[in-house]
Amino acid sequence: MTDSDHKPIIRLRNITKNYGNIRALQNVDLDIYMSQVLAVVGDNGAGKSTLIKVLSGAIKPSQGEIEVAGKVYTGLNPALAISLGISTVYQDLALVDTRDVAANLFLGRELVKFGWWLDKKLMLEKSKQLLRNLNVNIVDPQRMVSQLSGGQRQGIAVARAVNQGGKVIIFDEPTAAMGVNESRQILNLIKDLAEQGYAVIVVSHNLHHVLEISQRICVMKQGRLVANLETAQSSPSEIAHYITGVNNLEDDQEIAQ
Ligand SMILES: Nc1ncnc2c1ncn2[C@@H]1O[C@H](COP(=O)(O)OP(=O)(O)O)[C@@H](O)[C@H]1O
Numbered sequence: 604m605t606d607s608d609h610k611p612i613i614r615l616r617n618i619t620k621n622y623g624n625i626r627a628l629q630n631v632d633l634d635i636y637m638s639q640v641l642a643v644v645g646d647n648g649a650g651k652s653t654l655i656k657v658l659s660g661a662i663k664p665s666q667g668e669i670e671v672a673g674k675v676y677t678g679l680n681p682a683l684a685i686s687l688g689i690s691t692v693y694q695d696l697a698l699v700d701t702r703d704v705a706a707n708l709f710l711g712r713e714l715v716k717f718g719w720w721l722d723k724k725l726m727l728e729k730s731k732q733l734l735r736n737l738n739v740n741i742v743d744p745q746r747m748v749s750q751l752s753g754g755q756r757q758g759i760a761v762a763r764a765v766n767q768g769g770k771v772i773i774f775d776e777p778t779a780a781m782g783v784n785e786s787r788q789i790l791n792l793i794k795d796l797a798e799q800g801y802a803v804i805v806v807s808h809n810l811h812h813v814l815e816i817s818q819r820i821c822v823m824k825q826g827r828l829v830a831n832l833e834t835a836q837s838s839p840s841e842i843a844h845y846i847t848g849v850n851n852l853e854d855d856q857e858i859a860q
C-alpha cells in the first residue's frame with residue numbers, strides 16, 4: 604500500500620443538515636477512500652439520501668466541512684462535485700431513451716473536431732473502450748438505449764459517470780427496482796469499480812448485497828452516523844443491531860435475506 608491508499612479522498616467533518624426542526628443529518632464525520640466500496644445503511648428517514656445529496660452537491664449542509672483531495676469546502680454544487688470527480692448514478696439513470704449509447708455516454712460533453720463538428724467516430728470508439736473496461740455487455744454503442752435491458756442501461760449510467768471524470772461514484776439504492784439478474788450485473792460492476800481503483804458509495808437496504816460488495820459499512824440512524832464498520836469484521840446481526848437498536852443474534856439468516 605502507498606500513502607495515498609491510507610489518505611481519504613473525501614473527509615466529511617461535522618456535517619449537519621436541518622430542514623426546519625428536522626435534523627436530517629447531525630454532526631456526521633466520515634472518511635472515504637479510493638479502491639473501496641462504502642455501504643450506507645439505515646432505516647427509512649435515517650438520513651442516507653441526504654448524506655448522498657451533500658456529497659453530490661444537490662444540497663448544501665447547514666454546518667460542517669467537506670474536504671476533497673485536501674481542499675476544504677463548506678458545500679458543493681452539482682457542477683463543482685463533478686469537476687472534483689464525484690459522480691452520482693441516479694435511480695432513474697437519467698438516460699435519453701431516443702438516442703444511442705454513445706450519445707448518452709457523451710451527453711453534454713460531446714467530442715468535436717474542427718472546433719464544432721461532432722466527432723461521432725471518436726465517440727463510438729471511446730464508447731466501446733469505456734464499456735469494455737467496465738465489462739458492460741454492450742457490443743454496439745450505436746444501439747438505441749430504449750432497446751436495452753435494465754442491467755445494460757445501468758451499465759451506461761455508470762460508464763457515463765466514469766466518462767465525466769468520476770473517481771468517486773455514488774449510488775442510491777441501485778438494486779431497489781431490479782430483478783435478480785440485473786441486480787447481479789450491477790453488484791459485479793460496483794465490485795469491479797473498486798477493484799479498478801474507484802471509490803464507490805452505495806446506499807442499500809439489502810444487507811446481503813452490502814456484505815458481499817463493501818469493504819466498509821456505515822450505519823445511519825436519525826441523522827447520526829452510529830457505526831462505521833469493517834465489513835469483514837461485521838455480521839448481519841451486528842448491523843441490524845445498529846440499524847434498529849435491537850440485537851437478534853439468532854436471526855442472522857432471516858436478516859440477510
Ligand atoms: N427536502 C426535505 N424537506 C424536509 N425534510 C426532508 C427533506 N429531505 C429529507 N427530509 C427529512 O430528513 C430525514 C432524512 O431523510 P432521507 O435522507 O431522505 O432519509 P433516507 O434516505 O435514509 O430514507 C427524514 O426525516 C426526511 O423526512
Ligand SMILES: [Mg+2]
Pocket residue numbers: 651652653
Ligand atoms: Mg433515501
